[in-house]
Amino acid sequence: MALLRSELLKQRSTRTLLGLFAAMLGLVLSAVLLHSLLPAEQLSDRHTQLMVLGRGEFLGALFAALLGAMSITAEIRHGTIRPTFLFSPRRDRVVAAKVSVSVVIGAGFGLVAGAAAVAGGTAALRARGIELQLDGRDYVLLVTGSAAAAALWAAIGVGVGALVRHQVPTLVGICAWLLFVEGLLAGDLVGLGGVGRFLPGSAAAAISGQDPGTLLAPAAGLALLAAYAAVAALAGALATSRRDVA
Amino acid sequence: MTRRFEERDTPIAPSTDDGVVVTVSSLTKRFGEIVAVDDLTFSLRRGTVTGFLGPNGAGKTTTLRLLLGLAEPTTGEALVFGRRYRDLDQPAHRVGAVLESTDFHPGRSGRDHLRALALAAMIPPARVEEVLELVELATAAERRVKTYSLGMRQRLGLATALLGDPELLILDEPANGLDPAGVHWLRRFLRRFAEQGRTVLVSSHMLAEAAQTVDDVVIIDRGRLMTTGQLDELTKDGRTLEDVFLALTGAAT
Numbered sequence: 161m162a163l164l165r166s167e168l169l170k171q172r173s174t175r176t177l178l179g180l181f182a183a184m185l186g187l188v189l190s191a192v193l194l195h196s197l198l199p200a201e202q203l204s205d206r207h208t209q210l211m212v213l214g215r216g217e218f219l220g221a222l223f224a225a226l227l228g229a230m231s232i233t234a235e236i237r238h239g240t241i242r243p244t245f246l247f248s249p250r251r252d253r254v255v256a257a258k259v260s261v262s263v264v265i266g267a268g269f270g271l272v273a274g275a276a277a278v279a280g281g282t283a284a285l286r287a288r289g290i291e292l293q294l295d296g297r298d299y300v301l302l303v304t305g306s307a308a309a310a311a312l313w314a315a316i317g318v319g320v321g322a323l324v325r326h327q328v329p330t331l332v333g334i335c336a337w338l339l340f341v342e343g344l345l346a347g348d349l350v351g352l353g354g355v356g357r358f359l360p361g362s363a364a365a366a367i368s369g370q371d372p373g374t375l376l377a378p379a380a381g382l383a384l385l386a387a388y389a390a391v392a393a394l395a396g397a398l399a400t401s402r403r404d405v406a
Numbered sequence: 407m408t409r410r411f412e413e414r415d416t417p418i419a420p421s422t423d424d425g426v427v428v429t430v431s432s433l434t435k436r437f438g439e440i441v442a443v444d445d446l447t448f449s450l451r452r453g454t455v456t457g458f459l460g461p462n463g464a465g466k467t468t469t470l471r472l473l474l475g476l477a478e479p480t481t482g483e484a485l486v487f488g489r490r491y492r493d494l495d496q497p498a499h500r501v502g503a504v505l506e507s508t509d510f511h512p513g514r515s516g517r518d519h520l521r522a523l524a525l526a527a528m529i530p531p532a533r534v535e536e537v538l539e540l541v542e543l544a545t546a547a548e549r550r551v552k553t554y555s556l557g558m559r560q561r562l563g564l565a566t567a568l569l570g571d572p573e574l575l576i577l578d579e580p581a582n583g584l585d586p587a588g589v590h591w592l593r594r595f596l597r598r599f600a601e602q603g604r605t606v607l608v609s610s611h612m613l614a615e616a617a618q619t620v621d622d623v624v625i626i627d628r629g630r631l632m633t634t635g636q637l638d639e640l641t642k643d644g645r646t647l648e649d650v651f652l653a654l655t656g657a658a659t
Contacts, residue, residue: 166526173518174511239509240519242476243566246503247527249475249492404477 163248163257167231171261176230184223184269188276191215196284203285206293210370216277217270217306217368218338224266224310225334228317231258233327245405255322255397262314270310274303274368298369301378305368308382312389313364319392322400337361360388425452427574427605428473432482435468442468444629445482450607455600457620458609461655465629466609467505467578474503474576486574498527502567503576507560507583512552516543516562519551520569529569537565556583575599577608581615593619617647627655
């Protein structure tokens with residue numbers, strides 16, 4: 161509990177969190193609004209509507225991963241990891257506290273991103289006179305799925321940050337993975353095909369009910385992403401406990 | 407400012423009876439081919455200020471990291487109060503340390519830096535205000551650390567080390583960036599700290615300053631112990647600490 165309060169104060173006491181939140185919200189709204197400029201016949205399709213409103217899940221998960229990663233890479237970058245471990249020599253517990261706090265804040269990021277995408281997207285489509293093909297379950301999944309995906313990606317971010325340690329490669333790596341690498345792997349170019357839906361970004365999209373033809377069912381996506389998050393967090397905690405602190 | 411500290415703090419009772427605060431035995435640390443610390447053995451007496459001296463790259467900081475559990479020895483051991491640092495019950499209440507004067511998030515205020523660490527070690531918030539007063543940073547506590555001078559960062563580092571009211575203080579180059587008044591203040595502070603029955607290990611390049619502050623010295627070079635003992639003994643033949651240091655570390659040419 162003491163460590164949780166400490167980690168929470170660390171997150172609250174710099175402008176990083178607010179900056180990430182503002183950037184995320186701005187990007188969610190721009191992405192949704194830009195997508196709502198697609199041709200009307202395309203936007204009338206349920207699948208496309210889910211994709212547009214699902215931008216919240218994608219960006220929520222991305223920014224949650226960044227905030228989780230920065231909870232440890234910023235400490236390494238600025239050297240505060242040294243006093244942190246002097247005050248709490250059980251390093252696995254410190255990583256666990258970072259995971260817990262990042263998961264909670266990440267869920268908040270995902271909730272806001274999901275809700276903003278749904279609100280902005282429906283408003284933009286209605287304004288264009290496009291009929292929405294989505295029902296209540298879709299909206300609930302889009303928002304809660306976004307929160308769950310972001311929460312779990314925050315844990316993945318902490319784990320990756322603890323493993324990689326250097327801030328810039330960590331953040332660039334996370335962005336590159338979610339923005340390009342996974343798409344390439346799952347796409348026709350590499351031709352993983354059906355295996356692509358088992359990658360962590362696709363699992364996150366599945367939770368919010370996107371692309372039901374290709375992706376896993378939401379519950380399966382949730383279970384798979386939770387497994388990724390657990391493995392990443394455990395690997396990060398183990399590596400942090402075993403390796404010397406510079 | 408210092409008066410407050412003197413009034414409040416009473417001499418502490420020794421918590422272990424053998425008087426041994428730090429025991430470093432056959433400590434070795436290799437990084438690949440490089441031997442950073444080589445079969446190093448020394449100990450610290452309770453109630454003393456010990457200067458940990460050596461040229462750049464001698465292995466001082468690596469030794470301190472091993473002592474504080476931030477790195478694992480290749481062989482040998484480094485114990486504080488008879489135990490490995492990480493096996494201490496409440497390490498921040500026994501040992502206070504500053505390894506780098508730059509270990510702050512530039513965007514966090516001095517007070518929040520201390521509060522976050524205090525929360526982790528269950529140190530009451532009132533103690534944060536006490537150490538801020540003690541190092542004369544109370545009026546700057548709300549400012550982000552990036553606005554601090556090097557001397558202010560040194561003092562915030564010292565405040566961090568003192569949060570848990572420790573019995574042993576380990577400082578790596580604490581006088582860097584302090585002005586003459588700051589150096590004088592630090593020297594008086596460390597002497598007073600030791601007079602209360604507490605112990606200080608301070609690494610330094612500044613031999614003239616060290617000679618005025620320390621009781622004992624540990625001199626290392628290329629990871630090896632060159633000498634250890636009481637400063638009075640080492641300099642009784644009229645040589646200065648600088649003479650002794652340069653003769654031992656082969657830097658006198």
